[in-house]
Amino acid sequence: MLRQASRLLARGPILAARPRPFSTDLPAAQSADATFTEAWAKVIPNMDPPKTPLSFMQPRPPTPSSIPSKLTVNFVLPYASELATKEVDMVIVPATTGQMGVLPGHVATIAELKPGVLSVHEGNEVTKYFVSSGFVFIHANSFADIIAVEAVPLDQLDANLVQKGLADFTSKLSSATTDLEKAEAQIGIDVHSALNSALTG
Amino acid sequence: MAMAALRREGRRFAPLISPRPITAVRSSPIAPSHQDEGPIGVRYISTQVVRNRMKSVKNIQKITKAMKMVAASKLRAVQTKAENSRGLWQPFTALLGDLPSVDVKKSVVVTISSDKGLCGGINSTSVKMSKGIHKLNSGPEKETKYVILGEKAKAQLIRDSKKDIQLIITELQKNPLNYTQVSVLADEILKNVEFDALRIVFNKFHSVVSFVPTVSTVLSPEIVEREAESGGKLGDLDNYEVEGGETKGEILQNLAEFQFSCVMFNAVLENACSEQGARMSAMDSSSRNAGDMLDRLTLTYNRTRQASITTELIEIISGASALEG
Numbered sequence: 001m002l003r004q005a006s007r008l009l010a011r012g013p014i015l016a017a018r019p020r021p022f023s024t025d026l027p028a029a030q031s032a033d034a035t036f037t038e039a040w041a042k043v044i045p046n047m048d049p050p051k052t053p054l055s056f057m058q059p060r061p062p063t064p065s066s067i068p069s070k071l072t073v074n075f076v077l078p079y080a081s082e083l084a085t086k087e088v089d090m091v092i093v094p095a096t097t098g099q100m101g102v103l104p105g106h107v108a109t110i111a112e113l114k115p116g117v118l119s120v121h122e123g124n125e126v127t128k129y130f131v132s133s134g135f136v137f138i139h140a141n142s143f144a145d146i147i148a149v150e151a152v153p154l155d156q157l158d159a160n161l162v163q164k165g166l167a168d169f170t171s172k173l174s175s176a177t178t179d180l181e182k183a184e185a186q187i188g189i190d191v192h193s194a195l196n197s198a199l200t201g
Numbered sequence: 202m203a204m205a206a207l208r209r210e211g212r213r214f215a216p217l218i219s220p221r222p223i224t225a226v227r228s229s230p231i232a233p234s235h236q237d238e239g240p241i242g243v244r245y246i247s248t249q250v251v252r253n254r255m256k257s258v259k260n261i262q263k264i265t266k267a268m269k270m271v272a273a274s275k276l277r278a279v280q281t282k283a284e285n286s287r288g289l290w291q292p293f294t295a296l297l298g299d300l301p302s303v304d305v306k307k308s309v310v311v312t313i314s315s316d317k318g319l320c321g322g323i324n325s326t327s328v329k330m331s332k333g334i335h336k337l338n339s340g341p342e343k344e345t346k347y348v349i350l351g352e353k354a355k356a357q358l359i360r361d362s363k364k365d366i367q368l369i370i371t372e373l374q375k376n377p378l379n380y381t382q383v384s385v386l387a388d389e390i391l392k393n394v395e396f397d398a399l400r401i402v403f404n405k406f407h408s409v410v411s412f413v414p415t416v417s418t419v420l421s422p423e424i425v426e427r428e429a430e431s432g433g434k435l436g437d438l439d440n441y442e443v444e445g446g447e448t449k450g451e452i453l454q455n456l457a458e459f460q461f462s463c464v465m466f467n468a469v470l471e472n473a474c475s476e477q478g479a480r481m482s483a484m485d486s487s488s489r490n491a492g493d494m495l496d497r498l499t500l501t502y503n504r505t506r507q508a509s510i511t512t513e514l515i516e517i518i519s520g521a522s523a524l525e526g
Contacts (some may be wrong), residue, residue: 002344035302036302056405056415079285096445107442108441109442111444112455134459136443137292145295148287149380
């Protein structure tokens with residue numbers, strides 16, 4: 001059993017290493033670390049300084065001079081990386097200002113997301129997710145990072161439960177007394193109506 | 202006094218012949234009251250004592266082996282979660298960069314440690330790093346405070362830095378770790394602690410035998426603006442259009458809070474993995490040590506046993522030969 005355990009453990013890190021391998025001390029990462037390591041060495045000479053996140057991630061490519069043909073999307077959730085450096089044609093994100101379409105060469109943007117439908121268009125296929133909320137960063141080099149707290153594919157949503165939830169929260173709003181309760185009920189209504197329109201529209 | 206000791210043990214007094222004294226036993230913090238001194242320096246250890254020791258060492262070995270198995274299974278469970286959460290902090294670092302050497306007035310060090318012990322040296326490493334960062338960021342007009350997660354760091358830091366501790370949170374792993382719990386935690390910290398920069402110290406899990414102490418820096422929105430204006434690392438931040446909200450500041454505030462909760466989630470999971478891995482290797486070396494000790498005690502036991510048999514035989518034979526001749 002111990003042998004199996006060690007085999008499983010040995011397999012684990014290698015499998016996960018493929019989407020984001022640990023690359024230690026890339027040349028781009030040195031500059032931030034250098035000031036820190038020097039300052040550390042002066043004050044605490046006996047210990048090695050702690051590592052910083054920059055040494056654990058691959059650097060992003062610089063902005064190309066011409067607009068690339070594909071958009072590279074990273075769609076991450078706390079529990080999984082749904083899409084990791086996937087090349088797609090377009091994504092439509094539910095920003096607070098409305099549905100926003102992102103194509104390669106989009107201007108660099110930071111946008112907050114509201115509950116709604118995220119669709120990923122690759123060739124002829126479209127994948128739709130309902131996201132609860134989060135952020136989207138669009139970089140100048142046609143990389144899009146979408147970070148959401150919860151995302152489910154649309155076919156996993158149950159219409160009856162959505163209706164029930166909407167009714168619940170509407171009644172809660174009418175019976176709410178404090179501001180906090182009102183705010184919570186309002187959030188519930190927003191999410192459920194967005195769910196409703198996602199299922200119908 | 203020797204006679205009284207012997208009577209107590211109920212053993213025969215050793216004859217004039219001295220068998221080789223049993224001094225080869227290295228592991229003998231065996232109480233002197235159990236060692237009998239014969240007239241010519243013969244020493245006997247009661248076999249009962251050695252047998253008791255062997256039993257307890259064997260039990261210890263079983264317990265540490267079981268603890269290692271438990272830690273291995275817990276590690277498997279948390280490891281998948283931790284690896285899936287690794288993508289969470291990377292977009293933030295890609296956007297905002299990583300500035301551990303940023304110069305701020307109020308920094309808060311969030312030290313993540315375990316609640317239970319017997320996990321090797323990882324908690325001491327985290328505490329040493331936190332103290333190092335505290336020292337690094339000390340100076341005129343600068344102050345560093347601690348927020349502690351976990352009993353072990355609390356025990357170590359409360360001794361000398363009691364006045365700098367702002368918040369202590371324990372029993373994190375009572376329920377399996379999830380994002381909701383961590384975001385509530387992050388909310389608490391953000392509400393109660395004023396900061397310009399948050400430095401999260403944890404052990405990043407590389408493999409079952411390797412844990413790297415890491416510090417992640419999260420800046421408050423004002424500092425982000427300041428760094429963006431002064432150029433350098435965050436200089437391109439101004440090029441980003443900010444959609445939605447009334448002001449850019451509001452979005453940056455939300456962004457900083459979201460970043461903190463995401464980075465905390467990953468840090469807590471990685472630290473949990475490192476804790477289980479460290480416990481596995483600590484318990485493994487403990488079982489191996491117990492096994493070695495058991496071997497040595499077995500040799501002692503056999504030697505003692507054989508010596509007493511030899512002594513009996515000698516007595517009988519010498520007694521018989523005295524009668525004859």
